[in-house]
Amino acid sequence: xxxxxxxxxxxxxxxxxxxxxxxxxxxxxxxxxxxxxxxxxxxxxxxxxxxxxxxxxxxxxxxxxxxxxxxxxxxxxxxxxxxxxxxxxxxxxxxxxxxxxxxxxxxxxxxxxxxxxxxxxxxxxxxxxxxxxxxxxxxxxxxxxxxxxxxxxxxxxxxxxxxxxxxxxxxxxxxxxxxxxxxxxxxxxxxxxxxxxxxxxxxxxxxxxxxxxxxxxxxxxxxxxxxxxxxxxxxxxxxxxxxxxxxxxxxxxxxxxxxxxxxxxxxxxxxxxxxxxxxx
Amino acid sequence: xxxxxxxxxxxxxxxxxxxxxxxxxxxxxxxxxxxxxxxxxxxxxxxxxxxxxxxxxxxxxxxxxxxxxxxxxxxxxxxxxxxxxxxxxxxxxxxxxxxxxxxxxxxxxxxxxxxxxxxxxxxxxxxxxxxxxxxxxxxxxxxxxxxxxxxxxxxxxxxxxxxxxxxxxxxxxxxxxxxxxxxxxxxxxxxxxxxxxxxxxxxxxxxxxxxxxxxxxxxxxxxxxxxxxxxxxxxxxxxxxxxxxxxxxxxxxxxxxxxxxxxxxxxxxxxxxxxxxxxxxxxxxxxxxxxxxxxxxxxxxxxxxxxxxxxxxxxx
Numbered sequence: 001x002x003x004x005x006x007x008x009x010x011x012x013x014x015x016x017x018x019x020x021x022x023x024x025x026x027x028x029x030x031x032x033x034x035x036x037x038x039x040x041x042x043x044x045x046x047x048x049x050x051x052x053x054x055x056x057x058x059x060x061x062x063x064x065x066x067x068x069x070x071x072x073x074x075x076x077x078x079x080x081x082x083x084x085x086x087x088x089x090x091x092x093x094x095x096x097x098x099x100x101x102x103x104x105x106x107x108x109x110x111x112x113x114x115x116x117x118x119x120x121x122x123x124x125x126x127x128x129x130x131x132x133x134x135x136x137x138x139x140x141x142x143x144x145x146x147x148x149x150x151x152x153x154x155x156x157x158x159x160x161x162x163x164x165x166x167x168x169x170x171x172x173x174x175x176x177x178x179x180x181x182x183x184x185x186x187x188x189x190x191x192x193x194x195x196x197x198x199x200x201x202x203x204x205x206x207x208x209x210x211x212x213x214x215x216x217x218x219x220x221x222x223x224x225x226x227x228x229x230x231x232x233x234x235x236x237x238x239x240x241x242x243x244x245x246x247x248x249x250x251x252x253x254x255x256x257x258x259x260x261x262x263x264x265x266x267x268x269x270x271x272x273x274x275x276x277x278x279x280x
Numbered sequence: 281x282x283x284x285x286x287x288x289x290x291x292x293x294x295x296x297x298x299x300x301x302x303x304x305x306x307x308x309x310x311x312x313x314x315x316x317x318x319x320x321x322x323x324x325x326x327x328x329x330x331x332x333x334x335x336x337x338x339x340x341x342x343x344x345x346x347x348x349x350x351x352x353x354x355x356x357x358x359x360x361x362x363x364x365x366x367x368x369x370x371x372x373x374x375x376x377x378x379x380x381x382x383x384x385x386x387x388x389x390x391x392x393x394x395x396x397x398x399x400x401x402x403x404x405x406x407x408x409x410x411x412x413x414x415x416x417x418x419x420x421x422x423x424x425x426x427x428x429x430x431x432x433x434x435x436x437x438x439x440x441x442x443x444x445x446x447x448x449x450x451x452x453x454x455x456x457x458x459x460x461x462x463x464x465x466x467x468x469x470x471x472x473x474x475x476x477x478x479x480x481x482x483x484x485x486x487x488x489x490x491x492x493x494x495x496x497x498x499x500x501x502x503x504x505x506x507x508x509x510x511x512x513x514x515x516x517x518x519x520x521x522x523x524x525x526x527x528x529x530x531x532x533x534x535x536x537x538x539x540x541x542x543x544x545x546x547x548x549x550x551x552x553x554x555x556x557x558x559x560x561x562x563x564x565x566x567x568x569x570x571x572x573x574x575x576x577x578x579x580x581x582x583x584x585x586x587x588x589x590x591x592x593x594x595x596x
Contacts, residue, residue, distance in 0.1 A: 114370060122341065126365045132331045133366060136338020136346075143300075143320045144342070163362070166331035 014220040016251055020046055021279045024251045026085035026098060028275045034102035036265040037110070039255055041155065042081035044186040044219065044246035049074075049086045051225040052151060056232075061091040064118040070148050071137055073122045075130020076155035076184060077111040078263070083120070084108050092119035128161025130154060131181055135171050138179035138239075149232070153182045157189030160198045165210065168241075172211020177233035180240040181212070184219065186248035190262045207241035219244030252278050282439045284415040285377055288422035289347045290314040293321055296426055300339050302332055304350035329359040336374045337366035345373050345426060351385075352378030352394035352435060356401060367431040368404045374431050376401075381411060381435030381474060382525035383561070383570040390560040394435070398473070399530030401433040402503045408453060409502040411435040411474035414443045417500065420451035428453050437475045438567055444478050445498075456506035457498040458513070460484050464493035466518040468585055471497045471510065473532045476523040479571070482578035483523075487585060494585065505535050507543070514540055514549050519588055521552045523581055525571075528555035552588045554581060 016024070023046050031037045049072075053059070057070040074083050081101070088095045093107070100106035107116045111125025122133050134152035141148045154164065171179055183203070191197050200206070204214045213235035217228045225244070234240045248262070249255030252275055264271075286301075290311055293299035301311060302323045315322040325332050329350060336346035348355065355378045356363070367374050378397060385392035401409050410432055412418045425432060432453075449457045460481055462468070468487065472480040477498040484494040497513050499506065514520050520540075522533035533553030540548055556574050563573060571577050575584060 122337075123365065123369050126361055128330075129334055129362060129366055132334025132362070133338040133341070135331070136335035136340075137342055138338070139320075139323075139335070140339045140342035140344055143344075163330035163334070166328035167334065170325050170328060170331050170335065 014218060016220070017222070020050065020222070021251070023050055023085050023089060024279050025276065026088060026095070027081045028272060028279065030081050030084055030098040030101040030108065031267055031275070032272045033099040035267050036102060037081050037267070038078040038263045039252065040186070040188065040249040040258070040261040041076065041079045041263070043250045043252060043255070044248050045079045045082040045153070045184050046085070046250070047220045047222055047225055048153060048182060048184060048244050048246070049082050051222055051229055053086050053090055055226050056229045057151070058148070059119075061119070064092060068146065068148060071121050071134070071150045073124065073130040073134050073150070073152045074112060075124055075152050076127070076158050077124030079155065079184065080110070080112040083112060084117070087117070087119040090119075093117070127155070127158040128163040131164050131167035131171070134179055135167050135174070135176065138171070138176040139174060141178060142176065149178045149180065151180045151182060153184060155189070156183060156185045156187065156194050156200060157197070159183065159200065168207065168210040168212065171239045175211070175237045176239050177235075177237055180232050180242065181207070183241065183243045184246055185243050186246040188248040188257060188259050188262070190259065192259050203243055207243070211238060212241040213238045214241045214243065216243045216245065219246035220250055281412070281415045281418045281441060282379060282436050284418045285422060285434065285436060286311055286349065288419060292422065292426055293318060296345070298343060298345045299426070300344045300346045302336055302346050302348045304329060304332055304354070306349060329354050330362050333359045333362035333374075334366050337362070337370060337372055340372035340374050341370065345375070347375045347377060349377040350379065351392065352381045352397050353392055356394065356397045356433070360400065364404050368406045371406045371430055373429050375425060375434055376432070377434045377436060379436050381437060383567045384438045386567050386570045387564050389564060390562065393561055395556050395561070396527045396530070397433070397435060398502055398524070398526045398532065399534070402530060402535065406430050408432040408504060409435070410453065410500055411502065412445075412500050413475055413477040413498060414441050414445050416443045416447065417445035417451060420445070420447070421453070421500070424451055424453060435474060441475050442478055444481055454501045454504045454506055456509040457500065458495065458509070459498045460494070460496040462493045462495035466516055468492060468494040468519045468521065468589070469497060469513045469517040470494055470521050470523055470581070470585075471499055471513070471532065471536055472523040473499045473502050474525055476525050476576065479576060479578045479581060480523050483581035483585065486578060486582040490586065492585065492589065499532060502532050502535055505539060507539055510536055510539055511543055514544070517549045519550045519552065519585065519592070521554060521581075521585055521588070523554045523576070525576060526556055527558060528553055529558060531555055550588070550592050552584060554584055
């Protein structure tokens, strides 16, 4: 694992392939429908979710509650546009549904709701909840002797919440190797750079101190993500934390690394056109 | 009551493999037999209330029925968002067992007094709020708790409380129990929850000596409120008095008033609400001392009823 445990301050300038560009266009399609959304927070997540759903998770889109499935909780619920894009692409619901984002009767709200959106395991949006819920699931499937795995994707600002560290402490105690925390570490939270607002460093050491096996990876490098996700659990008898170094707004040059693009409302046709232009 | 409740968790767990116990940092050896017999369904997670509630939600999402236990103030206030979002929004069958409801922890001061637990739990959609009056009723409640498909907040009293419930009354969540019936055409009706039912029954005895006929309706489930029973008892009552060991804002008296205003409109009965004031108690002593301070003893309840009747020139 040593090769993976490298402090990465910034991601390499990863060239997005056709599939990554396509999934981002689906995000823009939903943004166009809702005229609003968490752009930066969703664009940094695309490769993480893409690789999970393409290569890692066991699921049946036609049977979202299939008991033998792996569970994925998007704890940073505000990144739901990325999840909606991937779930639509996988056939959990139709691509047309993306056009209804945030509309009155849509199933797709500004934060994902379980029981409403096929494939969404837990309603999230209030931050710092997903890891505890995932821990409960991990223990429950262990009691049942099921081999399902639980993946919880958190934000970086999100893990300011003390509840995350309560959950981490308990997960470490229980040695739940079927639980993996994935941090979308784009280094920018709503108010600005994480280094200024609430510095998380040394982040890998923190997770390690709580009993996790830790890896760091470029969160836009599909091959690297595939490689590290494929090795979970990294250490037998321990939960895993994978810190994904990402770029806020990845793929939209005028939104990248800019806290002002964390969330945007009243997104006009001109901005949508510029986004599509960047993603051709 | 507390021992009965927790022993019942163990008994239920033997009966139903979906039952899980999750505590925070409770007494040494708590449910030691359960821990020994079923170690994968007994958890003591430390002082991590937010995590404990989220963890319970995860278990419930996987089909388990978690019974979560810690001190009432901490299981309600400390993790309110987890209770709201993880439990209530997902409408999961998690049971929150709050030790020391109301004024039980009098000597420990205001940080440990659960004065608004009923109010804040009642405000959450999907949450049921149950405050039984004694250990015998706790046993009956726990037996039926398994089948309730939604979250429940269970308020525990001090323990060793006098047994006033009667087995023949049975127990159904959301179904109030007439504990004392009146013969008068226009009686006083005391509506109470938790151990205030015990004090209300004693108050009714005192009132009887003064020639005042009072019925007592035991509303062990504050939410969902037994609307039919409340309306039936309020109809024709000379005076409705709600009695609770909690703040008036949002509690039982508030629930009863809301219902009567909504359903009866202009034909409201005369009412008094006996509850804690909108203030943190700053005295110690024991629970009974605080009852006395806040007008919750049987003698004080009877006096409040008598004064209300006199003020209104009502006949009971």
